[in-house]
Amino acid sequence: MDMKKKWISSFTALALVAAMITGCNSNSSSESKSGTEGKPTGKITVYIGLQEDHAVAAMKKFTADTGIEAEMIRMSAGEILAKVRAEKDNPKADVWYGGPADTYVQAVSEGLLEPYKSPIADKIDAKYKDPDGYWTGVYVGAVGFASNKEFLEKKGLEAPKKWEDLLNPAFKGEVVMADPASSGTAYTALYTVLNVMGSEDKGFEYLTKLHPQVQQYTTSGAAPGRMVGMGEAGVGILFAHDIIKYQEEGFKNLVLTIPEDGTGYETGAIGIIKGSKNQELSQKFVDWTLSPEAQELGKTVGSFQNITNSDAVGPEQAVKLDEINTIDYDVAEAGKQRQRLIDKWSTEVK
Template sequence: MKRITLGILLLSLLFTLLSACGKERQGTLTVYAGLYEDHAIKAIETFQKQTGIKVNYVRMSSGEILARIRAERNAPKASIWYGGPADTFIQAKTEGLLEPYNSKQAESIPPEYRDPDGYWTGIYIGSIAFVSNKTWLQEVGLQAPHSWSDLLKPEYRGMISMADPRSSGTAYTTMATLVQLFGEDEAFDYLRRLHRQSIVYTTSGSVPGRTVGMGDSGTAVMFAHDALKYYKEGFQDLIISFPNEGTGYEIGAVGVIKGGPNQKEAREFVDWALSKQAQDLGKQVGNYQQLTNPDAVPPEEAIPLEKLNAIPYDLEWAGRNRERLIQKWTTRVLGLGDE
């Protein structure tokens, strides 16, 4: 009888341990992060500490995240897409890759910064800018650019850096801005002429800021908040300017990946990411975006859209036309493949 009782106790203990392990696995989220690495780490560490939910993350550019989610659509490995321009989220929504979630926290976010059906919600805002190296400008006798046409001047040939819209949300926001500003035909004529300036294309939208800061490029087209980060990190030659004709902007978003594991924990992450506390974390690690939660306090250095000649950027249009415009850029600007 004692042996039977002991056996039952051992089996009970084993069952309890296995159940605990199962719960731990269920509580582990995988996040695809479009934020800066330091921002993603700070946010995830804080979320884990406050909720006890373990998180794994992979840092990628927005186009890379979209491609990964597509590839995994039949067996998703991640549950959360965290950061990067919302127009890429809109494309993912049209392809059935996201799960709608109407978080209670989203009710405090202004309607223009969230999807009405809950497929994504904005967490920050950032504007497209010209970022130049002051020393280089002085050497070639130029002022900081204040017009899109300035980048077509002979002095800029071989000295412009920007990201590739096939991988970068920053670059796609730039392209969609130009199309909305000038019309599609004129915008693509401009992009072809800009390409003939021997542009250095990068995978990530923030990398051009480093090349300009180091003097390897003269000017970059990128988000202003990324340039502010590099400036604060020691690249004191950086100058930020904006095109007189108008500039566009991103709404950085968070959303739930359709069919991903741990949907309950994923929704809890979205709730947390929309909170004042979560949005206030960015400035602690040197990130300078405007924020979407009205109670959150943006960094003093952040540049409000109200101070810029910002176009009425049509986010929905940009998201729904993303695939078509990128294909057109690939064929008409790079001369690759068929349109």
Template sequence: MKKRVLGLFALFFALLLVSCGREDKGELTVYVGLYEDHAIRAIETFEKETGIKVSHVRMSNGEILARIRAEQNAPKASVWYGGPSDTFVQAKYEGLLKSYTSPNSSFIPDIYKDPEGYWTGIYVGSIALVSNRSWLQDVGLDIPNSWEDLLKPEYKGMVSMADPRSSGTAYTILATLVQLMGEEEAFDYLEKLNENVRSYTTSGSVPGRSVGMGETGVAIMFAHDALKFFKEGFRDLVITIPKEGTGYEIGAVAMISNGPDLEAAKTFIDWSLTKQAQEIGKHTGNFQLLTNETAISPEEAFYLTEINVIDYDHNWAGLNRAILIERWVEMVK
């Protein structure tokens, strides 16, 4: 009996030592604009490396902005992870983000980060036209390679893109056209394009699946998202860059102002800027360019130096986001 009691005491003591070794490293809630597969792998890796427990909610960029705005008096999340920086810029000037300059931001070129530390770029991706080869053959059209091609009558009801109110992708398209053409000419173009658009989706990636399944003929979306769908089996997809020029996103990470777990948030941002963290995406079938100068981008990525990109002004796009979206909404009514 005495031996049994001593044995139980020894077991209890061992369990106590184990539990003490499992020091609580904190918890963190993250709003995510990445694909779910990318986000899950990244968060699992972060948890394993740091011991910080993370819960996340995946939304489109406009939805994340709306959520942070609604919760600003009692934020539930501390980090915004992924999605075009245009929306981060708007959030910055609304006072919704907290400045934080990570020591790892030294690995990120200045063109990919906010000079005051309110957001830092983790990837880059360009806007493209994404067509269904079989549909083009059926209707006798060449592969579209210009913005003007999408105004042809044969495209009526066969163009798909997202709604810029919810989608960071769609707002990048809108800001690209305004910067490329000028505001008046761009909205004249968008009004004509509206006649050919079948639907405006909530998410910027959904149009790619619609084209891949032959439901629509062409989508306007990020090239890396279309490449992901092609690799997943939608082999009729054809990706082209408009010859007039195209814009691009800087996918960003930022700290949410007055979030509940700011120390854990700093750790997450530090981690997200590392070479190892940024390279997780290509192992989950995501093909953005990476911003860390030591990281190796996917071989399939669309390099900005190899395509016709405009001198896209991300800060201007963010500052004018509300105005341009309001005008777009009035146009499509």
């Protein structure tokens, strides 16, 4: 009887040890599947201002590189700001990616973004990032003019080389640009004009004269380039990298010129939306977008912005910023004045 009890006790002890070993192995397997080996899993939503093909490629590459799913909704910068503002009490997205930084500056002033200083941001020049980490620059793009070659030849004109050239009567009803209220591109152009003309008053005097020349104010900042390429307008005001993109896609009739009397530029940025429920994953996304691999992705899908990471190699076709006459574009001041200047433009010009 005693031997039987001893045997049962030994068997029970062995069974408990086996169960503990099995449990440990099971937990280890579960942790590996859940991505605790340096690759957190989950899903984020990104409001994105990049062109469609670049945006799609970025989402796919990010997921492939990190294992984190990313859903995107593409809009212009002004539209993204309006949506983030409307969703302030119940954010529907985690990250804002792409579009001029002055729009982000306004968002920061309204308490719409979370600060995050990525370790990779050390590779980015201080002028292309917020000192408190609310936004970080991913690319840089200068404002340019896109002219239709056939239109110029038919009218016996040269492509505009200065802002004043757009006031030529021959361009009446032939200029297209975006609406600053919806487009970050257009606001960059507006703020540029004020600087080039020397004062806000002179700048708005110019914009008032330009208004009768404008055929249409589009929602999208890049749309004027396609319209000019298709012969629907003679001249468009947009970012040079978008003009180059259209040229590379087959619109060989587009002539790119950069205003010799001065041009502004955007710092395309990224920031985390305040109240995001996926802070860790959002930070991983920011880190990824600042990496050389992510920044160099653009040139593989036909995006020709200058890029900000000093270790990355930008596209050969990109405009050389040190070879053009760029104004001293104060992103912080442009963001601070953004809503006031847009409201003034809407009232006094449009």
